[in-house]
Amino acid sequence: MTFRTNLQYLRSRRNMTQEQLAMLLGVSRQAISKWESEKAYPEMDKLLTICDLFGCTLDDLVLGDVAHPTSPESAAAPVGVVDVATATVVSDAGTDAVSLPKDLTGYDEHRRRFALLIASGVAAIIASVGVAGLFDPEHSILGPSPLNDFLAFACICVGVIVGLALLIPAAVSHEAFKRRHPYVEDFYTEDDRGHESRLLAAGVVAGVAEILVGIAIVVYAGDVLGIDAGWPNAIMLLLDAVAVFGFVYFGLRRGLLNIDAYNEDAETERRKREGTLPFSARLAGAVFGIIMLVATIIGLTLLFLGVDDHLFWIPWPIGGLLCAITGIVIGLFKDRLDR
Known part of the structure; x- marks a missing residue:
């Protein structure tokens, strides 16, 4: 298998899109597309990050077959259990090591x-x-x-x-x-x-x-x-x-x-x-902001005018309730608003 085929295989095992992999590696989606079409090749630091991400060796990724790894570490893992050192799970068939996701971003x-x-x-x-x-x-x-x-x-x-x-x-x-x-x-x-x-x-x-x-x-x-x-x-x-x-x-x-x-x-x-937010999302954000701004003005006015010290907080929960109702209404017409 080539690097292109190995990368596509690793992505498919994780149900990961090119864009998601690109964001994990800190590159553009176009870069991933070029790698998988063999129009470009990743730098060494990206190759090592891919190995860490998918739990494979550099040799298997570049020269071998990640579906059937030849590295001693993968071959030695017990069948059907998690290998903590390499963060892989070996299938019952003993032929396919599936890397567990890792916290590469902290x-x-x-x-x-x-x-x-x-x-x-x-x-x-x-x-x-x-x-x-x-x-x-x-x-x-x-x-x-x-x-x-x-x-x-x-x-x-x-x-x-x-x-x-x-x-x-x-x-x-x-x-x-x-x-x-x-x-x-x-x-x-x-x-x-x-x-x-x-x-x-x-x-x-x-x-x-x-x-x-x-x-x-x-x-x-x-x-x-x-x-x-x-x-x-x-x-x-x-x-x-x-x-x-x-x-x-x-x-x-x-x-x-x-x-x-x-x-x-x-x-x-x-x-x-x-x-590039859809219109419905921009509309919801604007309406929510206006509602809570009005609620804040009313609440502070009641507080400083001393109308009733026990009621000044009421505009905020009312504002939150109105925001929820507004969100539901905008959600109902979302498709029409985003046309």
């Missing part, structure tokens, strides 16, 4: 780091409000002091700064990762997904327990101790911060295992930068 490390930064940023902001509660004028840990208001404000400012210092770099790095790697091959196994699902379940249960403990402390302090502000609210918010950290961290870790969704989002971003 996606898993990025997934864990992104989830940690986002969860930490959100938790830091919530925790800062809790710490600020320790300096409530009526029940401050310092007692009556002119510093209470300043310290409460300083705590919130520090928390917001720390939160933004974590959230903004996380978002920027995620967008940069999607630009560098617009396609990631799904290398996660069902065991990986099961493990992350169990972690998410444990995080949700622990978080709900922490929230309930915080509520119990506030109720006890108010009904028994006669303290309706200050440290009870601070403890509740700190527990809420820990709970939210678990929800966000384990939720993102589990959600980012959906490689298909990641690839769709990356493709959408690429088409958005190139200005």
